[in-house]
Amino acid sequence: MELASLYAALGRIAPYTHRTPLLTSRLLDELMGKRLLLKAEHLQKTGSFKARGALSKALALENPKGLLAVSSGNHALGVAYAARVLGVKALLVVPEEASPFKKAAARAYGAEVVDQGVTARNREEVAKALQEETGYALIHPFDDPLVMAGQGTAGLELLAQAGKRGVFPEAVLVPVGGGGLIAGIATAVKALSPTTLVLGVEPKGADDARRSLLEGRIVRLEEAPRTRADGVRTLAVGELPFRVMRERVDGVLAVSEEALLEAERLLFTRTKQVVEPTGALPLAAVLEHGERLPYTLALLLSGGNRDFSP
Ligand SMILES: Cc1ncc(COP(=O)(O)O)c(C=O)c1O
Numbered sequence: 111m112e113l114a115s116l117y118a119a120l121g122r123i124a125p126y127t128h129r130t131p132l133l134t135s136r137l138l139d140e141l142m143g144k145r146l147l148l149k150a151e152h153l154q155k156t157g158s159f160k161a162r163g164a165l166s167k168a169l170a171l172e173n174p175k176g177l178l179a180v181s182s183g184n185h186a187l188g189v190a191y192a193a194r195v196l197g198v199k200a201l202l203v204v205p206e207e208a209s210p211f212k213k214a215a216a217r218a219y220g221a222e223v224v225d226q227g228v229t230a231r232n233r234e235e236v237a238k239a240l241q242e243e244t245g246y247a248l249i250h251p252f253d254d255p256l257v258m259a260g261q262g263t264a265g266l267e268l269l270a271q272a273g274k275r276g277v278f279p280e281a282v283l284v285p286v287g288g289g290g291l292i293a294g295i296a297t298a299v300k301a302l303s304p305t306t307l308v309l310g311v312e313p314k315g316a317d318d319a320r321r322s323l324l325e326g327r328i329v330r331l332e333e334a335p336r337t338r339a340d341g342v343r344t345l346a347v348g349e350l351p352f353r354v355m356r357e358r359v360d361g362v363l364a365v366s367e368e369a370l371l372e373a374e375r376l377l378f379t380r381t382k383q384v385v386e387p388t389g390a391l392p393l394a395a396v397l398e399h400g401e402r403l404p405y406t407l408a409l410l411l412s413g414g415n416r417d418f419s420p
Contacts, residue, residue, distance in 0.1 A: 111255050111258055111259055111262075111293070111294075111297055111350075111354060112297070112301075113297060113298065113301040113302070115255065115256075115259040116259050116262040116263055116265070116266055116294065116297060116298055117266070118259070119162075119166040119256065119259040119260045119262070119263050120263040120266055122165065122166055122169040122170065123161075123162055123165040123166050123169065123260060123263060126155070126161075126165055126195050127154065127155055127161055127162055127165065127263075128153065128154055128155060129267055130149065130150045130151055130153050130154050130264070130267070131150050131153065131271075132147050132148065132149055132150070132267075132268060132271040132272065132275075132408075133147075133148040133150050133381065133383070134146065134147060134148065135148070135380055135381045137380045137381075138376065138380045138381055141376070141380065142396055142397070142400060143400065144396060144400065144403070144405055144406070144407055145277070145405055145406045145407070146393075146396070146407055146408075146409060147268070147271075147272055147277065147279060147406070147407070147408040147409070148381070148383075148408075148409050148411050149264060149267070149268045149271075149408060149409065149410050149411060150383070150411055151264055151389070151410060151411055151412050151413060152383065152384065152385050152386070152389055152411050152412070152413055152414025152415075153414065155191055156184065156187040156188055156190075156191045156219070157184070157187065157413055157414045157415040158184035158187070158188070158341075158386075158389075158412060158413030158414070158415060159184075159261055159264050159291060159410075159412050159413065160183075160184040160185045160187065160188035160251070160261075160413070161187070161188040161191050161192070162188075162260040162261055162263050162264060163185075163188065163251075163252075163254075163256075163257035163258070163259075163260035163261045163290060163294075164177075164179075164185065164188030164189045164191065164192040164249055164257070164260070165188070165191070165192045165195065165260060166256050166257060166259055166260025166261075166263070167192075167249050167254060167256040167257050167260065168189075168192035168193070168195070168196055168247075168249065169192075169195075169196070170256050171247050174196065174198060174246065174247040175198060175199075175244065175245050175246055175247075176193065176198045176199040176200065176201060176244060176245075176246035176247070177189050177192060177193045177196070177198060177199070177200045177201070177246055177247055177249055178200075178201045178202075178203070178237060178240060178241055178244070178246040178247065178248045178249070179200070179201075179202050179203070179237075179248070179249050179251070180202075180203045180233050180234060180237045180248075180251075181202065181203075181204070181251055182202070182204040182205065182208035182209070182212045182213065182216070183212065183340065183341060183415075184341060184413050184415060185249075185251040186202045186204070186212070186216045186221065187215060187216060187219055187415070189202065189221070189249050190202065190216055190219035190220060190221035191219055192249075193220070193221065194219065194220050199221075199222065199246070200219075200220070200221035200222065201221070201222050201224055201240060201244065201246060202216050202221050202222070202223050202224065203224050203225075203228055203233050203236050203237045203240065204216070204223050204224065204225045204228060204233075205225065205228050205229055205230050205233060206225045206226065206227070206228055206229065207229075208225065209417060209419070210419075211417045211419045212417070213225065215415070224236065224240065230334075250348075251288055251290065252287070252288030252289055252290030252291075252293075252344075252347075252348045252350075252351055253288065253290070253348030253349060253350050253351065254290075254350070255350060257290055258290045258293045258294045258297075258350065258351060258354065259294060259297075260294070261290050261291045261293070261294035261295070262293070262294025262295055262297050262298045263294070263298075264291075264294070264295065264410065265282070265294060265295035265296075265297070265298030265299055266298045266302075268282070268295075268298075268408055268410075269298060269299065269302050269303055272408065277406060278303075278306075278406060279303070279306050279406055279407065279408040280306060280307065280404035280405065280406045280407065281306060281307035281308070281309055281360075281403060281404050281406075281407050281408070282295060282299055282306060282307070282308050282309070282407075282408045282409075282410065283309050283310075283311055283363075283391075283392035283395055283396070283407060283408070283409050283410065284296075284308065284309070284310055284311065284392065284410045284412075285310070285311050285312070285339070285341065285342055285388050285389065285391040285392065285410065285412050286310035286311065286312050286319040286342060286347070286362060287341055287342035287343070287344045287347075287388075288344045288346075288347055288348045288351060289310075289319060289347035289348055289351030289352060289354075289355055290348065290351050291410070291412060292308065292310050292319075292351070292355060292359055293350070293351040293354035293355055293358075293359075295308060295410065296308040296354060296355065296358035296359050297354060297358060299358075300358045307360045307361075307404070308358060308359050308360055309359070309360055309361050309362065309363055309395070309403075310355075310359055310361070310362035310363070311362070311363050311364075311365060311391040311392050311394065311395045312342060312362055312363075312364050312365070312391070313335065313337035313338070313339050313342065313364065313365060313366075313367065313370065313391070314364045314365060314366055314367070315335040315336060315337050315367075316331065316335035316337050316339070316342055316343065317362070317364040318330065318331050318344075318345070318346055318347065319347050319355070319362050320361075320362035320363070320364055322346070322347055322352060322355075323355060323356065323359065323361070323362055326356070328346050328347060328349070328352050329346065330345050330346040331345045331346065333345075337367060337370075337387075338367055338370055338371065338387040339370060339387045339388040339390075339391055340386075340387065340388065341386070341387075341388030341389075341412070341413060342388050342391070363395045363398075363399050365391060365394040365395050365397075365398050365399075366394075366398065369394040369395075369397045369398040370387055370390060370391065370394040371387075372394070372397055373390040373391070373392075373393035373394035373396075373397055374387060374390040376393060376397075377390055377393060377411070383411065383414070384414050384416055385411050385413070385414050385416075386413045386414055386415050386416045386417075387416075388412060388413055389410075389411045389412045389413040389414060390411070391412075392407075392409035392410055392411070393409055393411075396409070
C-alpha cells in the first residue's frame with residue numbers, strides 16, 4: 111500500500127465523510143506538559159474512523175448487490191453507512207450475546223442484523239454461507255488494502271491540518287486492534303513526514319501488536335482480552351496490516367486500565383469531548399509514558415460510540 115492509494119481513497123470518500131477537526135486544548139496541554147493535536151474521529155460519520163475504510167472499499171466495488179460484515183462494533187456502523195450511500199442492503203453477522211445497544215445502533219443505520227444462532231465461534235462460517243446465498247460483498251474490518259487506505263485518509267488530513275497551523279507533530283499515537291488504522295496512518299506519515307514517529311497504543315492485557323513487532327511474527331492472544339477498550343479486543347493483527355506495520359510503525363505502547371479511565375475522564379472534563387474507551391488510548395499513553403515521549407504529539411481520537419446503558 112502506497113501514498114497514491116490513500117489519495118485515491120480520499121477522492122472516493124470525501125463527498126460522504128467529514129474532514130474532522132484537529133482540536134487543541136490549552137488546559138489539557140498545561141496539565142500534560144505537552145502540545146497535543148487531537149484528530150477528532152469521534153466526530154466522523156457513524157462516530158468513528160471506520161466509515162472511511164468501509165466507504166473506501168464499498169465505493170471501489172463494481173455494482174455490489176449488498177454489503178456483508180462480521181462485526182457488532184464500529185466497523186458494522188461503517189458498513190451500514192456505506193450501504194446506505196450506495197443504496198444497497200447491509201447484512202451484519204453479530205453474535206447473539208452482543209450488546210443490544212450495538213445491535214440497535216446498527217439497525218438504526220438501516221442494516222439488517224443476523225444474530226439467531228450466531229456465536230463468536232461460528233460467525234465467520236455463517237457469514238461465508240450468507241455470502242454464497244446472497245452474493246453480497248464481504249467487507250473485512252482491517253485485512254484489506256482498500257480498507258487500510260481508507261483509514262489512512264485520516265492521516266492525510268491530520269498532516270495537512272497540522273501543516274496549515276505551522277505545527278510539526280513529532281509523534282502520532284494511534285490505537286491498534288487489527289492494525290488497519292495504524293497501517294493506513296503510518297503510510298501517510300512516513301511518506302509525507304518521515305521523521306515523525308508512528309506509535310501504536312494497546313491496553314496492557316491486549317498487547318499482541320507490541321509483542322508481534324518485537325518478535326517479528328504475528329502473536330495471537332489465547333482468548334479475548336478483558337479491557338474497557340472494546341474496539342481492540344481482536345486476538346491478532348491482520349497479515350496485510352502487519353506487513354505495513356513492520357516497515358512503518360516505530361513501536362507500540364501498552365497502557366493500564368486505570369490510565370485509560372483517567373484519559374476518558376480528562377477528555378470529557380477538560381475538552382468536553384465524548385470519546386469511547388478505545389479512542390482514549392492515545393491520551394492514556396501520554397499519561398503513562400509521557401516522560402519517554404516527545405513534546406508535540408498528534409493523538410488519534412478514533413471513536414466516540416460510548417455505551418451509556420447501565
Ligand atoms: C474506536 C476504535 N478505535 C480503534 C480501532 C482499531 O482499529 P484497527 O482494527 O484498524 O486497528 C477500532 C476497531 O474497531 C475502533 O472501533
